[in-house]
Amino acid sequence: MNFRYEQKKISDGYHMVIGCDEVGRGCLAGPVVAGAVIMNLETWDMKQGVRDSKLLSVKKREELSSIIKEQALAWSIGQVSQEIVDEINIHNATLLAMRKAVEGLLFSHVVQAHGLPQKKKQAEGLHYKGTKRPFLVIDGKFTIPNFDIDQEAVVDGDNKILSIAAASIIAKVYRDRLMTKIHQDYPIYNFAQHKGYGTLFHRTMILQNGLSSVHRKSFCKNLRSI
Numbered sequence: 001m002n003f004r005y006e007q008k009k010i011s012d013g014y015h016m017v018i019g020c021d022e023v024g025r026g027c028l029a030g031p032v033v034a035g036a037v038i039m040n041l042e043t044w045d046m047k048q049g050v051r052d053s054k055l056l057s058v059k060k061r062e063e064l065s066s067i068i069k070e071q072a073l074a075w076s077i078g079q080v081s082q083e084i085v086d087e088i089n090i091h092n093a094t095l096l097a098m099r100k101a102v103e104g105l106l107f108s109h110v111v112q113a114h115g116l117p118q119k120k121k122q123a124e125g126l127h128y129k130g131t132k133r134p135f136l137v138i139d140g141k142f143t144i145p146n147f148d149i150d151q152e153a154v155v156d157g158d159n160k161i162l163s164i165a166a167a168s169i170i171a172k173v174y175r176d177r178l179m180t181k182i183h184q185d186y187p188i189y190n191f192a193q194h195k196g197y198g199t200l201f202h203r204t205m206i207l208q209n210g211l212s213s214v215h216r217k218s219f220c221k222n223l224r225s226i
Contacts, residue, residue, distance in 0.1 A: 001051055003041050005137065005161045014135040014150070016073065019163025020102055021139040022094050023053070023171045027196035028206070029189070029215045030179050031079040032093050035171030036101035038073040039163050050165050053158070053172035065173035068166045076104030077174050086218045099144050102136060139164045186212045
């Protein structure tokens with residue numbers, strides 16, 4: 001995996017490429033989380049071994065997440081709670097998480113570049129205009145609707161585009177850590193192990209004990225006896 005895609009966009013006149021990906025879309029519990037990253041094309045060491053987070057060990061993901069956040073020009077996490085997932089459906093919740101991640105990234109990038117006060121609302125990142133043109137590339141089939149930024153969705157992008165793979169790594173590590181913390185409040189479901197995905201054990205515990213406040217009711221309503 002290399003920066004061929006990003007370099008092509010830079011040669012097309014864009015000043016930066018934002019990679020974005022989500023994790024937790026298919027989970028029965030917890031939020032859906034998205035990561036957004038602007039990689040430093042000039043200094044990144046290709047030998048680091050960035051690729052789709054699902055193909056990496058836990059240890060390697062943790063290691064790469066720290067390196068990516070340290071060396072990236074900007075990065076951000078966006079998350080949408082299980083309550084909102086139930087309210088607006090997982091497709092819209094995923095796009096919302098991506099929007100939040102990109103907004104947060106643009107805001108942090110403006111702060112770093114121009115020394116703006118950190119107290120300003122993250123939403124002000126959307127006012128990022130001027131001469132610099134960012135390009136957003138997203139893993140999947142769908143772009144973010146009604147979003148004032150040039151963008152493209154790439155199927156299997158986390159296996160093709162390094163910036164997306166990096167975003168998938170930071171999002172996965174963030175969400176896994178969050179679900180491990182949630183496990184402390186609901187140990188019976190063992191979120192620390194499966195991170196909210198629908199394993200046999202997880203589904204069995206739901207059927208035996210009912211839903212917790214962190215479960216997605218819309219995802220669990222059709223569970224039947226196992």
